[in-house]
Amino acid sequence: MTIIVTLRELHRILRQLADLRGRLAQGPRIVAAGEANVAKREEELRVAKEGSMRTRVLCNEKEVQLKQREGHIADTQRRLNACSSNREYQALVEQIAADEQANSVLSDEILEMLDKITAEKEKVIEIEGLLVQARQDLDKQRERVASERQSLEQEVARLSAELSSTERDVPAESRADYDRAVKGRGEEALAALEGDCCGGCYQRVTPQSINELKLGRVVFCKSCGRILYLLEDTRPFGG
Ligand SMILES: [Zn+2]
Numbered sequence: 001m002t003i004i005v006t007l008r009e010l011h012r013i014l015r016q017l018a019d020l021r022g023r024l025a026q027g028p029r030i031v032a033a034g035e036a037n038v039a040k041r042e043e044e045l046r047v048a049k050e051g052s053m054r055t056r057v058l059c060n061e062k063e064v065q066l067k068q069r070e071g072h073i074a075d076t077q078r079r080l081n082a083c084s085s086n087r088e089y090q091a092l093v094e095q096i097a098a099d100e101q102a103n104s105v106l107s108d109e110i111l112e113m114l115d116k117i118t119a120e121k122e123k124v125i126e127i128e129g130l131l132v133q134a135r136q137d138l139d140k141q142r143e144r145v146a147s148e149r150q151s152l153e154q155e156v157a158r159l160s161a162e163l164s165s166t167e168r169d170v171p172a173e174s175r176a177d178y179d180r181a182v183k184g185r186g187e188e189a190l191a192a193l194e195g196d197c198c199g200g201c202y203q204r205v206t207p208q209s210i211n212e213l214k215l216g217r218v219v220f221c222k223s224c225g226r227i228l229y230l231l232e233d234t235r236p237f238g239g
Pocket of ligand 1: 191198199200201202203221222223224225226
């Protein structure tokens with residue numbers, strides 16, 4: 001392999017490895033997002049159930065209050081029937097009227113609460129459905145990420161081996177520089193020459209550096225320090 005081809009290959013392998021590692025790193029993030037979604041639905045369900053329970057307790061209390069006041073009205077009615085004084089009679093009539101008025105308000109409140117209980121029950125059922133869906137999604141995500149991880153790891157292993165074997169073609173005198181650059185910057189350690197610019201930082205590369213590149217030397221971009229390579233294997237002497 002000529003150095004030009006070697007560097008081009010190395011950059012391709014390094015980029016693919018970076019992509020694969022990025023996808024590997026994405027897996028746990030996808031699962032974490034799914035877990036967060038399940039946790040969010042669980043919390044929503046807890047809040048909805050609590051709210052629904054509270055409304056039911058409140059509604060029961062109001063129903064008890066209504067019954068008690070109805071009993072009170074019946075008592076007053078009995079006292080009214082047995083009443084002898086006109087003043088007492090008037091007071092009892094007023095009391096009954098007041099109690100009936102209060103119960104009429106209370107009945108309306110209870111009816112409203114019964115509507116609220118129905119709506120809250122529906123909400124709980126809806127959230128339960130969403131939670132089931134979120135858990136199913138999470139299971140599928142876990143499964144998919146696990147199976148993808150296997151094939152991604154195999155691909156990383158294959159490419160890592162290809163990288164090692166291709167790196168053996170880096171000229172000995174440039175190997176230390178190459179290793180240092182790749183260790184520090186990974187796939188960013190290399191850049192293709194695009195026109196007469198570095199494909200990494202887009203600064204102009206001197207004609208002298210381009211000539212050296214074409215002669216098959218290892219050339220670093222003077223602006224960004226990337227190792228440059230040619231996309232086309234065109235050497236000046238038709239070699
Ligand atoms: Zn550059």
